[in-house]
Each structure stands twice: as C-alpha cells, then as structure tokens.
Amino acid sequence: MSAPVTRLATLDDVDAVVTTVAAAFAADPAWSFMLGPENLAARRSFARALLLPRIHRGTAWLVDDGAAVALWDRLSGVAPDDGHDTDWTAFAAEVGDLAWARIEAYEHAIESVAPSPPYWYLGVLATHPDLHGQGLATAVMQPGFEAAAADGWDCWLETSTEPNKAFYERRGFRESRAVVVPGGPPTWWLRRPHV
Numbered sequence: 208m209s210a211p212v213t214r215l216a217t218l219d220d221v222d223a224v225v226t227t228v229a230a231a232f233a234a235d236p237a238w239s240f241m242l243g244p245e246n247l248a249a250r251r252s253f254a255r256a257l258l259l260p261r262i263h264r265g266t267a268w269l270v271d272d273g274a275a276v277a278l279w280d281r282l283s284g285v286a287p288d289d290g291h292d293t294d295w296t297a298f299a300a301e302v303g304d305l306a307w308a309r310i311e312a313y314e315h316a317i318e319s320v321a322p323s324p325p326y327w328y329l330g331v332l333a334t335h336p337d338l339h340g341q342g343l344a345t346a347v348m349q350p351g352f353e354a355a356a357a358d359g360w361d362c363w364l365e366t367s368t369e370p371n372k373a374f375y376e377r378r379g380f381r382e383s384r385a386v387v388v389p390g391g392p393p394t395w396w397l398r399r400p401h402v
Contacts, residue, residue: 211275211342211343213269214269215262218262221255227275227276227334228254228257230336233247240309240390241310242302249302249306256298266281270343274334275347276331277350277351279330281325309391312391313388313391316391317394320386321363321396326362326363327361329363332344362401364380366395367388367391367392367395368392375399382397384397
C-alpha cells in the first residue's frame with residue numbers, strides 16, 4: 208500500500224472536505240454540545256466556516272482528495288489581518304441563538320485555559336468514518352508538525368473524547384490540561400512539544 212499523498216486544500220476541495228468533517232464529527236461530543244445532536248446542516252456550515260480561512264492562509268492539508276483533513280492555525284499572538292476571517296455573524300444567524308450561545312460557552316471555556324502563543328493549533332483533524340485505520344489522519348497531520356518544527360513551536364489541540372486523547376498521545380501529544388465546559392463534555396488541551 209502506497210503512502211497517502213498530502214497536499215494543501217484549495218477552494219475546489221471545499222465540498223469534499225466539508226463532507227468528510229461533517230461525517231467525522233457526527234458523534235463528537237463537543238460538536239453535539241455546540242450544534243445539537245443530529246444537526247447535519249449546522250455541522251456542514253460549521254465545517255465550512257472553519258475550513259475557508261485556513262484554505263486562504265495555506266494551513267489546511269488533505270489526503271486522498273479530502274478523505275482526511277487537518278486544519279491548522281499558526282498562532283503567533285498577533286491576530287491575522289488578511290481579510291480571510293469567516294463571517295461568524297452570518298453563521299450565528301444560520302445556527303440560531305441557542306447553538307450560538309453554546310458555541311460561545313465552549314470557546315470561552317477553551318480560551319480560559321488556552322496555552323500562550325506562539326504555537327501551531329490543530330483545530331480540526333478528520334478522517335471519513337469509512338476510511339479509519341488506514342493511517343490517513345497520521346499522514347495529514349505531518350505537514351503541520353513540520354511547520355511547527357521549522358518555527359521551533361509546540362503543537363496544541365483540544366479534544367473531548369478519551370479515544371481521541373489516546374490517539375493523539377500515541378502521536379506525541381503528552382501534556383494534558385483539563386477544560387471545564389459548563390454543561391458540556393469533558394475536554395482536554397493536549398501539547399506536542401517541538402523537540
């Protein structure tokens with residue numbers, strides 16, 4: 208079996224990536240808390256909102272034409288002023304007040320114990336559920352690891368499932384910080400040192 212080919216995502220990949228992310232996060236406790244269970248339309252909109260700025264910034268990688276994707280942010284401590292921020296106001300109107308309030312509560316909890324920049328942040332890692340166990344997620348993370356190493360920065364992410372936590376720990380994410388999300392799932396920040 209040949210190694211997966213990793214490349215930067217483009218606007219031509221949006222539909223495939225959104226489909227993969229929505230499917231991969233169908234049972235994710237954090238997304239279910241924020242968007243409500245079984246809300247496919249909201250999951251697709253959320254995936255799109257998370258994806259588009261990262262495509263424009265060149266920090267979204269995929270393998271097998273979208274079967275797995277890693278959406279990264281290079282967080283230097285200075286907010287990017289590149290005109291590629293998502294219109295969260297439109298997204299908030301689309302998902303409604305209740306979901307938006309839960310998204311804000313989750314984000315506030317995450318930010319309250321977030322690491323200090325600089326670091327590379329893995330915001331989304333998704334593999335289509337039909338293709339688990341083929342090494343796609345491990346392969347698609349690699350460009351972000353390499354970019355972080357080139358900067359001399361750590362990688363950080365958060366997750367809300369024990370199996371995901373164990374998956375990331377096997378890939379070098381060793382330090383764990385608990386996050387308390389009021390009314391939400393147990394969540395952890397995880398750190399992968401650059402050295």
